[in-house]
Amino acid sequence: MQFHRYDVVIVGAGGAGMRAALAAATEAGHAPRTAVLTKLYPTRSHTGAAQGGMCAALANVEEDNWEWHTFDTIKGGDYLVDQDAAEVMAKEAIDAVLDLEKMGLPFNRTPEGRIDQRRFGGHTRNHGEAAVRRACYAADRTGHMILQTLYQNCVKHGIEFFNEFYVLDICLTETENGPVCTGAVAYELATGEIHVFQAKAVVFATGGFGKVFKTTSNAHTLTGDGMGIIFRKGLPLEDMEFYQFHPTGLAGLGILLTEGARGEGAILRNAAGERFMERYAPTIKDLAPRDIVARSMALEVLEGRGAGPNKDYVLLDCTHLGAEVLESKLPDITEFARTYLAVDPVTEPVPVYPTAHYAMGGIPTNIHGEVLRDNDTVVPGLYAAGECACVSVHGANRLGTNSLLDINVFGRRAGLAAARYAANHELIDLPETPAAVVQAQLELVLSEHGKERVADIRTELQATMDANASVYRTEETLKQALHDVQALKDRYAHISVQDKGKRFNTDLLEAVELGFLLELAEVLVIGALERKESRGGHAREDYPNRDDTNYMRHSMFYKQGDGLKSDIRLDYKPVTFTRYKPMERKY
Amino acid sequence: MTAATVDRVSSGARGDQPPVPDGAVTITVRIQRFNPETDSEPRWESFGVPALPTDRVLNLLHYVKWYLDGTLTFRRSCAHGICGSDAMQINGVNRLACKVLVKDLLSGGGKHTTITVAPIKGLPVNKDLLVDMEPFMEAFRAVKPFLITYGNEPTRERIQSAADRERFDDTTKCILCACCTTSCPVFWNEGSYFGPAAIVNAHRFIFDSRDEGAEERLDILNDAEGVWRCRTTFNCTDACPRGIQVTKAIQEVKRALLFRR
Structure with a gap:
């Protein structure tokens, strides 16, 4: 067994983890000793599979403001969003995008050389009037560019990585004020050795758990390790029943085809060729939020209007976009359809069906990324950000692009908070036999x-x-x-x-x-x-x-007892409202 | 590493096999195995795997691991050609196992065929198809693969024309899978050569109009282990699963070196 000692330990090297590491290293006013532990190599994380964009009300191509973005996020989340958190995210989105550009991210550009923006599901002008161009993007590789840019900057700032270190537990030390996080325990894949990392602060950025489903856009490695570790410690998980199904997975395979395709004008059709979203969301049609589109697709199939020999999918029609738009703005998904279904989107509609995509719920945190052990008490020294966390900015349904935003805004916040906490606190003894x-x-x-x-x-x-x-x-x-x-x-x-x-x-x-x-x-x-x-x-x-x-x-879920077959206690937490009253959700 | 020798056909199943889907054909998957805990040298092992023409080679490897031999070891994550984990030699060429379909490997009548899988070449093999990526990542980090700028940052974004953005688009696609570098005969013989992937990532910044670090990077690549080692065999371009014109990028870096002040 090996022991290590750091100020800040970050678990996970996707977008949220690396953004946290960079914030800790460059923005905290001092440089804490930081280690990033990842079960993969940093550039293998599933942030890299995100495609369409990252929303921010830059207003580079049309009028927009962050208040509209806040409203869209709350309405998109069916009013289960904590409104203070959504406000933070929409407001800080603008700097989050500009920060990435300054780090070198190669966004697509407008004719004036500014960051270009495109439409995305549920993002609207003036509280739902019409779709707005808010998503900043790099072709259909926005996640890839974010992951690469963050890793490049980690190299630049000499961030220390422990690659293929699989974290399996955190260390909680009991104090008179309750449990305090004092480290993490990892299994080194190369050697089978156990490593105990003592730390003043630990940031969880471990991603989602899409592999509970068969048809999913998620990587094989997305198995909810971080959420599972927290849950086994008796700490709560929040809103876990809310799981997003992305409307356009390649039929039968689940591989993601970006909503950016519909942002660029692609249309969903049933077997009869009908643009069925006109019936379900008359105003913004194919650009309705994902939950609505996914249900509409499932209904079309259930009611016998599905396409294909088994009538079990619908069609994403990109043929009117033209080869040039597909090759320049949607090159990767064009290739996915060709490679995996032998369908050429330039000339034929692509078979699609909803695919398990994103966990809205997760480890409850406040807006500083601090992990909660009940409805409002913080676990000192423990932070979470990204898909594994629930701030909650996504409520009952996340809007497209808001996950890339979430990892940047709250990854940064968690990294900063962890670094500042580490600067003001001494190391606390690990519990006995931490491993x-x-x-x-x-x-x-x-x-x-x-x-x-x-x-x-x-x-x-x-x-x-x-x-x-x-x-x-x-x-x-x-x-x-x-x-x-x-x-x-x-x-x-x-x-x-x-x-x-x-x-x-x-x-x-x-x-x-x-x-x-x-x-x-x-x-x-x-x-x-x-x-x-x-x-x-x-x-x-x-x-x-x-x-x-x-x-x-x-919903707040607590594990009762130790074994795999223990009980689950369900508790509740109020939703935070600021200025938006729940309304019927129409698009 | 010496060539693998013993050729063994595996009989070791782990209990009942899952039902074979309609339309499946039996593929012989011949895999180079090596576990330094138990093997003194690499060996070949063959497995019979039922496969659909639309299966990815990764599916076949999973079948072996999940139902025939749990010790088979390889990396994979996204399973659709984005994360770069599963680069390996498939029938002698570097590919991502998740991006090659069985139907593209079926010969003639397509009834029975053998697919040969081995680790990518030129990096130390840790176990079976899993290699030590550290020398590769070290070369990547050595070329300063990040935006270098001087002076004050603008309050908003830097302005970059669509044409300037397009100039380096091809090399932004790199996923660091190592298919290119480990297909390069120069890299095989002289592991100290930076290799195509590192040069691709240097190119991505050298030709970015926002970047001011081209001179530093060019000096690094002008080194004895730098771009001049490239013999333009085009293996790298053929190997790239992202379709990057790797050899062209290397030549553009050479030109930049020749024509700078």
Whole structure:
């Protein structure tokens, strides 16, 4: 076992983690000793798969202001957004984009040489009048450029990385004022060695858990490790029932095709060629928020108007955009369609269907990125940002581009807050035997106690989640999902891994990841069962309306007990309102 | 590393196999294995894998790992050609396993075929298809791959014309997968050569109108291990999964060196 000591430890090297590292290194007024721990290499993180853009009311191409952006974010989130946080995000968006440009990000440009902007779902002029051009972009590679630019700047500032270090636990030291975060425990993939990182502040930026679903835009590595670690510590998770299904995944594969395609004018059509979004969102049509578009697509298919031999998808028609727009503004998705479906978007419409994409919920934080252990008490020294966190700026449904914004605004805020906290506090002793939990966990997985295969359990988990807990849910399907997930948890107790070695044991890694997936799937399903209403990304066929009287509140999930099969306690937290009263959501 | 020798056909299944989908053909996946904990040298192992023509090679590797041999080790993440984790030699050429479909590798009648998979060449093999990326990343970091500017920053964005932005567009696409560098015969023979990927990333800044660090980078690349090592074999361009004109970028850096003051 090895020990390390740092001021700030950042877990995750996607957009939020690297933005946090840069803020800590360059903006805090002093340079804390910072380490970034990542289970991948930095440029492998899934921020790089984001495509369409990052919204900020720069008003470079038409009138816009951050107040409209705030309103769109709140309405887009079906009023479950904490309005103070949305205001912070929309206001700081402008500097977040300009900062990236100054770091070197190659945005597309207007004829005047300013940052170009395009339309995106749910982003409107003057509180819903019409779609507005707010998304700053670099072709359909905006996430790739953000990830590369942040890593380039980490190289520039000599940020220290521990690549392929898989964090499996945090250290909480009990003090008279409650638990304080004092470090993190990591498994080094190359050697199988355990490393304990003592730190004054720890920032979680570990991303999402899309791999609970079969059809997903998420990477294989997005297994909710960070959320799972927090949950196992008895700290809450917030709003986990709200999971976003991106309307345009490549049919059958789930690979993302950016909403920026519709921002550039692409149209969704059913088998008859009808532009069906005109019926569901007469004002902004194909540029309605994702939850609405995804439900509309699912309804078209359910009602028999789907395209293809099995009538199980709809069509994204880009053919009228012309080869030049596709090659210059949407080159990657054009290539994805050609490579993976052998469909050329220049001449044919592309088969698409909703794909599991983004967790609105996560580790509850305040607007400084400080992690909460109940509705308002901070865990000193512990921070979270990005998809793993829930500030909550996305409420019940995130608007497109707001995740790239979230990682930059709140990644920076968390990094700054962590650095400032570290400057004003001494190291606190680690708890006794800080690595004991991780050692026991790994030994258990490696020991012989059954014949269950990780891949079988994972496949069945993903199948039941796709069938029973995706775009539309009912009491019946959710109960089925809960039953299935709990049965799979029983079987997980009997898994065996074949690779018993120390060196790059990815067999062991996948087994550990599956444990997190099972735990988070259960939280999602219980949250969905208990929320007897439809709001944003959570659509209940048996409760089709939003119910502000009973459910205008955040869900807070607490794990009770230690084992994988422990109980979950559900509590609630009020939504923060500033100036926007809930209204019916029409587009 | 010496050439792999022993050719073994694996019989080791981990219990029942998942149902074979309609239209699947059985592919022999021949994989170079090496685990320094147990092997003194690399060996070849073959697995029979049912595959659909639309499957990615990555799917076949997952099938082996999940159902036949859990010790098979490789990197992967996004599975659609964006993260750059799964560069490997597939039938002798550098590709991303998630971007090659089985149908493109089926020969003649397409009934039965062998796909050969080996680690990318020129970097130390850590285990099976997983190589040590550190020498590669070190070369990347050495070319100052970040925007260098002097003087005060503007309050708003820097102005850059669409044409100036277009000038370096091709080299912004790099995902650091190492397909290019590990296809380069010069890199194979002289690991000290910066390699195509590092030069691509230098190019991305040298030709960015906002950047003021071109001289520093050109000095680095004028070094004995720099751009002059390139023998224009075009392997790098052929290997790039992002379609970057890698060899052209290297020649543009050479020209910049020749024609600077």
